[in-house]
Amino acid sequence: MTHHHWLSEFWMTVPFIGLLLAIAILPLAAHRFWHSLKNQMLVAAFFSIPVIYVCLIHNTHLLVSGLEHYLSFVILLGSLFIVSGGIRLSGDLVSTPIANMGMLALGAVLANLIGTTGASMVLIRPFLDANNYRKDHIHLPIFFIILVSNIGGLLTPLGDPPLFLGYLLGVPFFWTLRLFPVWVIALAFLLGIFFLIDTQAFENMPERSRRGVRSDETVVLKGKRNLFCLTGILVAVFLPPPFREAVMVAAALISLQITPKSYHTANGFNFYPILEVAILFLGIFITMGPALEILSLRGGELGLGSPGQFFWATGLFSSFLDNAPTYLTFVTLAQGLGLKGAYVHVPEGILAAISTGAVFFGALTYIGNAPNLMVHSIAAHKGWKMPSFFGYLLWSGIVLLPLFFIIERVFFR
Numbered sequence: 479m480t481h482h483h484w485l486s487e488f489w490m491t492v493p494f495i496g497l498l499l500a501i502a503i504l505p506l507a508a509h510r511f512w513h514s515l516k517n518q519m520l521v522a523a524f525f526s527i528p529v530i531y532v533c534l535i536h537n538t539h540l541l542v543s544g545l546e547h548y549l550s551f552v553i554l555l556g557s558l559f560i561v562s563g564g565i566r567l568s569g570d571l572v573s574t575p576i577a578n579m580g581m582l583a584l585g586a587v588l589a590n591l592i593g594t595t596g597a598s599m600v601l602i603r604p605f606l607d608a609n610n611y612r613k614d615h616i617h618l619p620i621f622f623i624i625l626v627s628n629i630g631g632l633l634t635p636l637g638d639p640p641l642f643l644g645y646l647l648g649v650p651f652f653w654t655l656r657l658f659p660v661w662v663i664a665l666a667f668l669l670g671i672f673f674l675i676d677t678q679a680f681e682n683m684p685e686r687s688r689r690g691v692r693s694d695e696t697v698v699l700k701g702k703r704n705l706f707c708l709t710g711i712l713v714a715v716f717l718p719p720p721f722r723e724a725v726m727v728a729a730a731l732i733s734l735q736i737t738p739k740s741y742h743t744a745n746g747f748n749f750y751p752i753l754e755v756a757i758l759f760l761g762i763f764i765t766m767g768p769a770l771e772i773l774s775l776r777g778g779e780l781g782l783g784s785p786g787q788f789f790w791a792t793g794l795f796s797s798f799l800d801n802a803p804t805y806l807t808f809v810t811l812a813q814g815l816g817l818k819g820a821y822v823h824v825p826e827g828i829l830a831a832i833s834t835g836a837v838f839f840g841a842l843t844y845i846g847n848a849p850n851l852m853v854h855s856i857a858a859h860k861g862w863k864m865p866s867f868f869g870y871l872l873w874s875g876i877v878l879l880p881l882f883f884i885i886e887r888v889f890f891r
Contacts, residue, residue, distance in 0.1 A: 586630030
């Protein structure tokens, strides 16, 4: 391996794997220790420092580009988190199984307009509050992450970061709309399963504690001023850096100024969830660099050729590595096949498989896509008992893997 790039030494992925295991195990094994942001920072630093050291000696570019990506990532997330924290659906939201299913479907549609992160941040608090009285409710945030934070956002470049990167590479803005049949099948399948599970949970409740059948309080959207800030963030997405980031920061600061304190209090708004995500993803972005580098240098050895293979490979890497750089890597691998394609020199079947894999598999783990960890953090902060990293993986695997097999068979053979 001496003639290979220094980074293709696989031992360089050890810090990344170590950090993932820490994120998975420490909340269970050392809950009190892990709850402190300072300790999360120490853990992230412990795994990042060796990578920073090696990068500074051999490849500063890798470190710098990782940090640049991280900055745009965290500014987008942070601004959406702050602005959505000032939007409040007040009143008694109905939370019967059919109403919950409607809310998830709405979130999946909304994800294409304001991004999976935007839709997740706007809807997660009202969704949790409406269902707060339920005893069996672990499935609710899980399906929320799957549908609203991930799979919903397949239809536009605004939906999910990998698709936006595709748009920047030269994939036409409306091209992703041709993935509509995949999206509809996935939504129907997942909403159907959700409805069965939720109905079961709802019927297991004693009659008197079933709320949400009817209510006198009308549902009102408060903090509408923040919708202007939200629009500002979405428009900023199309600006070049650093203007993009500057507009997002400005939107967040304006939102903090114009939102009455009472809305923040009612939303249970605080900075802990975004700080947790910012700290952990800083470690992930730094330690992930070598893993992505190896993937781009040695990815050709995976021997990919068919859309189905690209769907699974892009997907499985996207569920542990950030799905945006993973998308780029697999588009590059596909270009290396030398096949002709209408856009970005990749055949449309393979481009569709890479796009779907990157978006859909983000739902497999808490770190597969940015909003997943935010939803987890907000729910845990509201006192919901959330599944552990592996507990979530078990749920998502049982629900999603059969769907992925169906999608591969129907669309990517």
